[in-house]
Amino acid sequence: MKFYKNFIIIWSVVYLVFALAGRSYSEKNEWFPFFRWSLYSKSRDKLEVSFVMVSKLGDSAFAKPKDLKKLTEIHHLYPGDINNEYIKINKDLEKNKSFNNLFFKTFFSEGSEYIMYKKYFDLSKKDYSKPTITKQLEYRNGKITIYD
16 A cells, blocks of 8 residues: 555655646746646637538439538538548638539539538627528539639
């Protein structure tokens, strides 16, 4: 039992030494595995999230539009990979006002139809009720329409 007490005390001292030393000697004022002082202290009050609703995939039309992330049995991608594609598309839309995404061009065959939306969450408002949803782009009949 004495070993466990000593182990807990020694490990606690080592942990605190690393945490406090990271506060003084690290570039970011913290070493991640020991303390993350700013983990919850900083968060954005405005957030943008993109999503794609697919109404037709090739020759198959859906009764209701489906979220692209939920079509994993077709595209075999994780939601994180799809989010990375959304980020690439958003950067391309902001910089060039154009759409040139290889994943979308290879996944969506001729005859597919989808709309990409962006949700805006503004948590700085006192009486926040729901996000604002806007159209970013639409693919229909082989044409891409980009909205501002």
